[in-house]
Amino acid sequence: MSGASDGAEGSAEKAAPANWILQHPTYQQMQQLQVEDSEQIYTAFLVYMDLTEVRRWKEVSCVRSPELQVVLLEAREKDGAPAHTVLPLPVHRRLSHRSVRHVLDRGLPMLLCAVASDSTLVYQRMTDGLVTPDPPVGPFEDLGRRQHRKRRQQR
Amino acid sequence: MEAPPCRQLGELQPEQERSSSPVVGLSLCDSAPLLWRIQDLKAVRSSGLVGALLGALPRTPRQNIRLGRPLLLLPEEERLLRERHSAAALPARNQDAVGTELQQRYEEEEQRSYEEQSILALEDRRSALLRAMTSSSGSESGVGSDEALQGRLLALGQSFTFPRSALAVQLSTARAGLSHCQEARAFLQVDWPIREQDSPRREARYQVFRDLRGRGFFLTSAGKFGGDFLVYPGDPLRFHAHFIAVCLTLDESICMLDVLCVARLGSNVKKTVLLCSPAPDGPVHYTSLQWSGMV
Numbered sequence: 001m002s003g004a005s006d007g008a009e010g011s012a013e014k015a016a017p018a019n020w021i022l023q024h025p026t027y028q029q030m031q032q033l034q035v036e037d038s039e040q041i042y043t044a045f046l047v048y049m050d051l052t053e054v055r056r057w058k059e060v061s062c063v064r065s066p067e068l069q070v071v072l073l074e075a076r077e078k079d080g081a082p083a084h085t086v087l088p089l090p091v092h093r094r095l096s097h098r099s100v101r102h103v104l105d106r107g108l109p110m111l112l113c114a115v116a117s118d119s120t121l122v123y124q125r126m127t128d129g130l131v132t133p134d135p136p137v138g139p140f141e142d143l144g145r146r147q148h149r150k151r152r153q154q155r
Numbered sequence: 156m157e158a159p160p161c162r163q164l165g166e167l168q169p170e171q172e173r174s175s176s177p178v179v180g181l182s183l184c185d186s187a188p189l190l191w192r193i194q195d196l197k198a199v200r201s202s203g204l205v206g207a208l209l210g211a212l213p214r215t216p217r218q219n220i221r222l223g224r225p226l227l228l229l230p231e232e233e234r235l236l237r238e239r240h241s242a243a244a245l246p247a248r249n250q251d252a253v254g255t256e257l258q259q260r261y262e263e264e265e266q267r268s269y270e271e272q273s274i275l276a277l278e279d280r281r282s283a284l285l286r287a288m289t290s291s292s293g294s295e296s297g298v299g300s301d302e303a304l305q306g307r308l309l310a311l312g313q314s315f316t317f318p319r320s321a322l323a324v325q326l327s328t329a330r331a332g333l334s335h336c337q338e339a340r341a342f343l344q345v346d347w348p349i350r351e352q353d354s355p356r357r358e359a360r361y362q363v364f365r366d367l368r369g370r371g372f373f374l375t376s377a378g379k380f381g382g383d384f385l386v387y388p389g390d391p392l393r394f395h396a397h398f399i400a401v402c403l404t405l406d407e408s409i410c411m412l413d414v415l416c417v418a419r420l421g422s423n424v425k426k427t428v429l430l431c432s433p434a435p436d437g438p439v440h441y442t443s444l445q446w447s448g449m450v
Contacts, residue, residue: 055449089411090411091411091412091415092410092411092412093410093411094408094409094410094411095408095409095410095411095414096405096406096407096408096409097403097404097405097406097407097409097430097432097440097442098405098406098432100430100442101405101440101442104442111447111449112414114411114414114415122415123447123449124414124415124418124444124445124446124447125444125445125446125447125448126442126443126444126445127442127443127445128440128441128442128443129441129443130397130398130427130429130441130443131427131443131445132388132397132427133397133398133425133426133427133445134425136425
């Protein structure tokens with residue numbers, strides 16, 4: 001999982017982890033967004049580190065969501081790719097469909113990122129409407145009856 | 156000039172409604188809506204409702220792949236039919252009278268069958284006798300042998316009795332309803348699954364069901380997939396489901412772990428998970444949940 005590098009760095013020195021994060025300019029920028037939820041700010045910061053350092057996404061910025069009172073991230077996968085909204089949330093939190101709709105209303109493709117206490121991250125894509133799943137990949141073989149297959153193998 | 160067209164329109168509409176959706180008869184077993192009659196099952200399927208077959212087929216028991224009547228309707232399906240005035244509960248039969256009524260009917264039918272079979276058996280014996288007599292005395296012809304033949308046939312007619320033990324009895328394997336089988340009915344009454352206590356959730360489920368059905372999708376229950384409905388682009392016999400619909404109200408909060416759980420399951424079975432919530436002003440909001448592909 002992508003959180004492993006962060007975890008290894010953190011466990012090496014007990015005093016350092018909190019300090020370096022608190023001094024990070026982006027973390028301080030997030031704090032200034034006037035979101036009261038410090039746990040969510042920390043979560044957003046972990047996602048920020050994952051997107052910038054591990055996945056090397058471009059133009060990663062943070063913004064406050066007035067309806068949800070959380071920090072959202074906006075980023076592009078590559079230069080010229082469409083911008084995504086990322087909603088970082090701790091995994092034990094609860095979420096309502098209305099909040100999801102608020103984030104979708106921003107008009108950008110949305111990624112929900114669930115962050116566990118060990119910094120494991122998982123991203124889920126959320127889209128408005130009914131998105132047909134990808135069809136199964138061919139080539140397709142007509143297996144017929146199992147008995148026929150066994151007989152063929154025996155010959 | 157204006158009155159006749161209005162009247163014609165008024166006359167047309169009920170006719171159109173009647174021809175487009177025949178009324179099906181629901182047999183209510185406690186609160187379970189069941190359909191027993193073949194024409195009802197066909198009507199319901201042709202209007203896009205799938206239901207679930209519950210009954211064992213008499214010739215292929217002890218398996219769950221192919222089941223027979225009755226068809227159990229989802230609560231949403233029943234409600235949709237009732238709202239369209241396409242379903243009505245069949246009158247409940249008086250439990251006490253039914254047993255004796257059936258027995259009487261059976262005995263009358265058996266008596267009728269016995270009389271029919273007696274006549275046929277007598278015919279058989281007569282023709283056998285005729286054959287035996289004409290073949291044995293084939294070359295001989297004349298009034299004497301004819302008289303003897305007539306005499307013997309008459310005697311046969313008078314003395315012949317068809318023994319009751321030789322009666323062929325037809326056992327009907329097609330029965331409509333459980334009215335004769337009191338124990339089975341009681342079982343269904345007791346084990347009917349508990350209805351959801353949550354009525355906002357139930358209302359949300361119904362609104363989503365009606366909206367998706369209106370868009371032409373076929374829906375069945377999704378117990379195996381941890382959702383509310385499985386959404387098929389056409390008849391389930393022809394297609395795999397595309398979506399697992401999870402119905403919630405806009406404001407109820409769900410745990411992130413549950414979202415991840417259902418999303419992961421959906422991606423494992425190649426279906427998109429749909430979070431569905433009806434808005435208070437009418438339209439239903441759908442959010443598709445997919446695996447991001449970001450490992």
